[in-house]
Amino acid sequence: MSEYILDVTDVDKNFGGLQALSDINLRVKEGTVHAIIGPNGAGKSTLLNVIVGRLAPSRGRVLLGDQVLTGKEPHEINQLGVARVFQTPEIFPELSLLQNVMVPAFAKREGIFKMNFLSSLFAEKEVLEHAEHLLEDVGLLEHKDHLAGSMSRGDKRRLELAMCLGQHPKLFLLDEPTAGMSRHDTNRTIDLLKRIKERGMTKVIIEHDMHVVFSLADRISVLAQGAIICEGTPEEVRNDPRVKEAYLGGETV
């Protein structure tokens, strides 16, 4: 077992003539929170898409522990223990909140496919309890029978977090978990993420909000124009001149 839970080596990604990622090397230690920051269009979401298998890298490979992720389908990668929340929450709008968290719980137990079409949901006490516990964790239990599509954006986001947490992922990828949230909701989410951190779950987080980044991250990578220009502890990154340049366009402040 390698020391790193996530190991991205020499990854390139080209879209036609555009090089979205060039020579990305990223190593994340187990149990830490690693933030990826950078200006818009720097390739942050592309990098996440490569890790979860939505995009195939043009070059390089991605490892989860000792397992190669490159070339696998998103659902296989998820089964290996990678969960992801999206920039716009991807939930099941036509299902109730409770059903939303039940589905991933089944995925954890049953694998990629199981044909249990004659058993009853009602008899799945364990999954039901687990799902209610998860909703309680993110403060949504009172709405458990509501349709997920009718909730506010912040609630949808927390629901998506609960759905991913229910799978106990080895690696949790968060794409701007507080985007478009009110200050109040942002703080609630930070508290929630801090609590998860104590459970020793490894997280890679993309974020624009520096308040979120500096209150959560153990290490930070700065991405600009498809390349990692700097990596280090929050303190190191904060004081790095290259970072200021990338964000402020070369002008000295």
Add this chain to the structure above:
Amino acid sequence: MSNTKIVSPKKDMIFMAILSAVVLTMPLWLQPFGAAYPDLMQKFMIFGIFAIGYNILFGLTGYLSFGHAAFLGVGSYTAVWSFKLLSMNVIPAMIFGTVLSGLFALAIGFVSLRRSGIYFSILTLAFAQMSYNLAYSVLTPITNGETGLQLEQSDPRVLDHMSGIVPDGSLPTPNLFGIEGIGYSGFYICAALMLISFFIYLRIFRSPFGLKLRAIKSNQNRMGYTGFSTRPYLMTAFVISGMYAGLAGSLLAVTDPLAGAERMQWTASGEVVLITILGGVGTLIGPLLGAGIIKYFENIFSAFNDTVLLNAFSFLPDWLAHPVASVVGLFVGEGWHLTLGLVFMLIVIFLPGGIMEGISRLSRLLFKRNKSEPKSDGHESKEKEQTSAGEV
């Protein structure tokens, strides 16, 4: 019975008991509607099976198949062949009809489910049209082309001969160990199978499998990132619904032992889509109601002819009665599909959730009238409305 709540099996059993009582007493309570004759009630049951099976695919996964009539046709042809070659007993006919349709669905689904949305619909439509043309011309030795496949005196009926059942000169009728597949006994055979099919369908709705199918409909993208491979789920749903269609097709042959290619035509595929949407897509009993209503009105409206209409309008002066009768005449008899089209348009525009949405709106209206004294604020009632959108 709401889709957003987890229903206990006990409640479902009560529901099944009520449904069985309603279905089995149909010959009594359909009397006043003039619909209590066996042929029509058999159709209610058969198209009910067809529609609930279709709803497993369309209602739960959202995949709109335009080719389900192909499975209906395969079921019918297989059943008639089983009557000809093996036995007039309906059990082998139904088993073979269902299984063969399932295999057929496996093949079509394997190709069609590579695409989703409109492309999936077109692929299924193409397959159904191919099947229709095969049945109509190319495969004439098997399907007897445009004449349709019929029973004959000289059929081998191997099993019947082995067990010493010898026909007495007239064509034998399909039977369940002596209970004939026509008339009231035929209705009860269909009703029993419909109730069994419905029970399985209900279990699918209430199972983790059904929940995952609904999740696929709701957000296939998230489903992939949740560690499920969606294809085998869709495949299973497609095959199950194909088998339901095959069972319905073989029952059509049980109640009337001949099979023609027109059963596989795209209009027949369209009909089950209409039935499901009219009743309420994704609702439990909507498709059953849809099947009943469409088959009932088809029967009533097609029976009208010009003479009947003229009689009906005889209270008008002669110069008015004729034009009125001829205008109304467009909508009845052969032209009943025009009426169906209009009704369908109205439903889709004003009640997209079908009859079941109408019923739930009505019940909410009545419920509110009884309980609206303590005023609820707007936010809450809006939430309620959205929540109950997922009801039966």
